Amino acid sequence: MSESASWNWDTGEKLVANINDWKKKFIDLRELTPSDDGEKIAAVVQPEKGKFTTCLTGDVWEEKFERVYSLKFKPDNQLISLTYRDYVYALAVDHEMWEETFDFIWNLTLTQDGKGIAVNIKRDPQLGAALNGQVWENLYIDARHLAVSPDGTKTASCIQIQPMKTLDIFTYQKGIWTVAVDGTPWEKKFWSIWGPVFSPDSNHVAACVRTGFAQYNIAVDGNTWEGPFGLVWEPIFKPNTNDVVAPIRTPKGTTLAMNGKPIWGYFFNAWRQIFSPDGQKLAAVVVPSFSRWTIAVDGTPWSTTFSDAVLSPVFSLNSKRVAAVVKDSKRWAVAVDGNPWTEKFDNVWDPIFSPDSNTVVAKAERNGKFYIVVDGKVSKKGYESLWNPVFSPDGKNLLLRCVDNGKYYRKVIPINEL
Amino acid sequence: MAEASVKESTKTEDWVKLNRKPVADPGFDETVKNLTTEKIEKAVNAVLNIGKNGARFMAPLETCIHCALCSNACHWYLSHDKDPTYAPVAKVKMTLWELIKRKGKVSPEFMKQVARIVFCECNLCRRCSMYCPFGLDIAFQLGMVRRMCFILGLVPQNILDQTHSLSATLTQLWITQGDWIDTMQWQEEEVRGEIKNVRIPIDKEGAEVMWCPLGTEPKVATYHIARTAKIMNVAGIDWTVAAQDGWDSANMGMFIRDMETMQRVVRGIYDNAMRLKIKRIVLTE
Ligand code: SF4
Ligand code: SF4
Numbered sequence: 229m230s231e232s233a234s235w236n237w238d239t240g241e242k243l244v245a246n247i248n249d250w251k252k253k254f255i256d257l258r259e260l261t262p263s264d265d266g267e268k269i270a271a272v273v274q275p276e277k278g279k280f281t282t283c284l285t286g287d288v289w290e291e292k293f294e295r296v297y298s299l300k301f302k303p304d305n306q307l308i309s310l311t312y313r314d315y316v317y318a319l320a321v322d323h324e325m326w327e328e329t330f331d332f333i334w335n336l337t338l339t340q341d342g343k344g345i346a347v348n349i350k351r352d353p354q355l356g357a358a359l360n361g362q363v364w365e366n367l368y369i370d371a372r373h374l375a376v377s378p379d380g381t382k383t384a385s386c387i388q389i390q391p392m393k394t395l396d397i398f399t400y401q402k403g404i405w406t407v408a409v410d411g412t413p414w415e416k417k418f419w420s421i422w423g424p425v426f427s428p429d430s431n432h433v434a435a436c437v438r439t440g441f442a443q444y445n446i447a448v449d450g451n452t453w454e455g456p457f458g459l460v461w462e463p464i465f466k467p468n469t470n471d472v473v474a475p476i477r478t479p480k481g482t483t484l485a486m487n488g489k490p491i492w493g494y495f496f497n498a499w500r501q502i503f504s505p506d507g508q509k510l511a512a513v514v515v516p517s518f519s520r521w522t523i524a525v526d527g528t529p530w531s532t533t534f535s536d537a538v539l540s541p542v543f544s545l546n547s548k549r550v551a552a553v554v555k556d557s558k559r560w561a562v563a564v565d566g567n568p569w570t571e572k573f574d575n576v577w578d579p580i581f582s583p584d585s586n587t588v589v590a591k592a593e594r595n596g597k598f599y600i601v602v603d604g605k606v607s608k609k610g611y612e613s614l615w616n617p618v619f620s621p622d623g624k625n626l627l628l629r630c631v632d633n634g635k636y637y638r639k640v641i642p643i644n645e646l
Numbered sequence: 647m648a649e650a651s652v653k654e655s656t657k658t659e660d661w662v663k664l665n666r667k668p669v670a671d672p673g674f675d676e677t678v679k680n681l682t683t684e685k686i687e688k689a690v691n692a693v694l695n696i697g698k699n700g701a702r703f704m705a706p707l708e709t710c711i712h713c714a715l716c717s718n719a720c721h722w723y724l725s726h727d728k729d730p731t732y733a734p735v736a737k738v739k740m741t742l743w744e745l746i747k748r749k750g751k752v753s754p755e756f757m758k759q760v761a762r763i764v765f766c767e768c769n770l771c772r773r774c775s776m777y778c779p780f781g782l783d784i785a786f787q788l789g790m791v792r793r794m795c796f797i798l799g800l801v802p803q804n805i806l807d808q809t810h811s812l813s814a815t816l817t818q819l820w821i822t823q824g825d826w827i828d829t830m831q832w833q834e835e836e837v838r839g840e841i842k843n844v845r846i847p848i849d850k851e852g853a854e855v856m857w858c859p860l861g862t863e864p865k866v867a868t869y870h871i872a873r874t875a876k877i878m879n880v881a882g883i884d885w886t887v888a889a890q891d892g893w894d895s896a897n898m899g900m901f902i903r904d905m906e907t908m909q910r911v912v913r914g915i916y917d918n919a920m921r922l923k924i925k926r927i928v929l930t931e
Binding site for chain 2: 574
C-alpha cells in the first residue's frame with residue numbers, strides 16, 4: 229500500500245476512457261481491468277475476427293493473437309497478459325514478450341510488489357512453473373496451484389511426481405504427489421497435496437496433505453506434524469516467524485493448531501484464519517453451533533452468528549478491529565467486531581479499513597448497481613461498474629475506479645461527501 | 647427362486663455366505679488380501695463410535711419391526727424375483743447388525759461380502775424409507791457401512807479411482823488445470839464458428855451464474871460444453887466458469903462416503919462462487 233503515497237490524491241474526477249467508444253470499435257470487448265492507481269484501464273479486445281489483443285486506456289496493441297487472457301496490472305502499471313499465437317503461449321509484460329514459449333500457461337501469480345511474475349507452464353507432456361521467464365529445470369506429470377515466495381525469488385507448486393496407469397488405485401495409495409520448490413521436489417510423497425504457502429522469510433513451504441483413507445496432516449518442507457487428523461484446511465505462517473497455523477479436525481471438533489499443537493477450543497468447523505498485522509492476534513471463520521457461522525478472534529467467537537456464510541476476516545491496520553463479509557438469510561452485509569451493518573445487499577466485497585482503523589468501507593451491489601458503503605451508510609451514487617476503493621494515505625479521501633454511463637472515471641472523493 | 651437362493655447360501659465360519667455370481671474388482675479382490683481382523687475392527691468401531699450417538703443411525707436398529715414392507719420398494723429385491731437376501735432390511739442384517747453383534751471382529755472374507763452388499767446391491771436410493779411405516783433410513787445405515795469399507799479401502803476400483811482423482815485434483819478424471827482452461831478456450835473458438843461472438847467467460851467476477859460441469863464433459867464430452875455455451879449465449883445469461891480447482895461438480899466421494907473429499911469438492915465450488923461473487927451455481931445433471 230505504501231506506493232499509494234505517490235498517487236495523485238487531489239480531489240476531483242478524471243475521465244480516463246470512454247468505454248462506449250471501445251464497444252463500437254471492437255467486435256468483442258472483454259472484462260475491464262483498471263490499474264491499482266486508477267490511471268489506466270485495460271481489456272482484452274477482438275479488433276478483427278478471431279484476433280485478440282489488449283486495449284490500454286484506448287491504445288490498441290498492434291500485435292494480434294489467437295488468445296489473450298489473465299490480464300493483470302503490476303503495481304507500477306505495467307500490463308501483463310498471457311498470449312497464444314502460432315501454436316505457442318507466451319507471457320507479455322506491456323509489449324515485451326518473454327523469450328520462453330510454452331504449450332500452455334496459466335495461474336499468473338505476482339508478488340505484492342509485482343517484481344516476481346510466475347506462471348504454471350506446460351511443455352508437452354510435462355508441467356511445471358516459470359518465474360520471471362526462468363523455467364524450472366525439472367518438469368512433472370502434473371503441477372497444480374502456484375505460490376511465489378514473498379521475496380519474489382522462488383516458486384512452489386503441487387506436483388504428481390510418478391506416473392500412474394489408468395485406474396491404478398494402488399499406485400495412488402503409495403503416494404505420488406508432493407511439492408516442488410523451484411522444481412526440486414520434497415523427499416516425502418503424499419496421497420494428495422494442496423494449499424502451498426511460503427514462510428515470510430521465503431525459506432519454507434507448508435501445505436495440506438492427505439496421508440491415508442480419512443487421514444490428513446500439515447506438511448512443512450515435507451515433514452508432517454504428529455498426526456494424522458480427520459481433515460485439515462490451508463495453513464498460514466505467523467508473521468516474522470516460521471510458525472505454521474492450520475485448522476485441524478479431531479474427534480473433539482475442529483481447532484486451530486500451531487506447529488501441530490491445538491491453540492484454540494473446538495468448533496464444528498474453522499478455516500480462513502489470518503494474523504493481525506502486528507502478528508499478535510489470530511482471527512478465523514468458525515462454526516460455534518450447528519450451521520451458524522461467525523468470526524473468532526484468539527479463539528473467542530463473536531456472539532452474533534450468521535446462517536449462510538462468513539468470508540475471511542480482515543484486520544484493521546492497528547490490529548485492534550476485525551471485519552468480515554457475512555451472509556444471513558440470503559442477504560449480504562459486513563460485520564465489524566461482531567456488529568453487522570443494518571443495510572443488506574445482493575453482494576458485498578471484502579471490507580477495507582481506513583489507515584487510522586476507525587472507518588470501514590466496502591463495495592456492495594444492490595439491484596444491479598454498485599455502491600460504496602461507509603460504516604454501513606450507502607453512497608448516494610451507484611455505478612455500472614466499480615472496483616474496490618482505496619483510502620488516501622491520510623484517510624480523508626477515497627479513490628474510486630468506476631464506470632458511469634459507459635465512461636470510466638478515476639475519482640478522488642472526500643469520505644464525508646460520498 | 648427366492649427360497650432356492652436362501653438354500654444355496656452356505657454357512658462359513660459363523661455367517662451366511664451368499665451364493666452370488668462373483669464380481670471381479672481389484673478394489674475388493676486385491677484390497678482384501680491386506681486386511682486383517684484387527685484392521686477391520688478398528689475401522690468398524692471408528693464409525694460405530696460416531697454413529698451410536700446419532701438417532702438417525704440407531705433408530706432403525708432399535709425400531710425396525712421386521713415387517714418387510716420396505717422390500718417392495720427395493721428394485722434389487724424386485725428385479726431378483728423377490729429374493730429375500732436383497733430385501734433392504736436383510737442387507738442391514740447381513741452387514742451392520744453382524745458388525746455390531748461381533749463388535750467389528752470379523753474376517754476379511756466376511757468384510758468383502760459386506761462391501762459387495764453395500765456397494766453392489768444397494769444404490770442408497772432411499773426408496774425403502776418411503777415404504778417403511780416409521781420412515782427408517784436404511785440407506786443412511788448402509789452408507790455408514792460404506793464408510794467402514796472406505797476407511798479400509800474396500801471400494802470398487804472405478805469409483806475409488808475417481809475419488810482419488812477428486813482428492814488429488816478436485817476433478818473426477820485427473821484433469822490438469824491447464825487442460826481445463828485450454829478446453830474452455832478452444833470450445834469457445836469452436837462455437838464461434840456457429841454463433842458470432844459467443845463467449846465462455848473464464849473467472850468473470852460478478853457474473854450471475856457459475857457453471858460447474860462434470861469432469862467427464864471437458865475430458866470426453868466436449869460437445870456438452872459447446873451446447874452449454876450456446877444455451878447460455880442465446881438465452882443471454884451472464885455466466886462464467888471458474889479457472890481454479892473447484893469447477894468439477896462430480897462428487898464421487900459422496901457415494902463411497904469419503905466425507906472429507908466430498909466436503910473438499912463442495913467447498914471448492916463455494917470458494918469459487920464467493921471469490922467470483924456469482925449469484926447462482928448451476929451444475930450439470
Ligand atoms: S436404499 Fe438400497 S435397499 Fe433401500 S430401496 Fe434403495 S437400493 Fe433398495
Ligand atoms: S419397513 Fe421399516 S420397520 Fe418394516 S422391516 Fe423395513 S425398515 Fe423395518
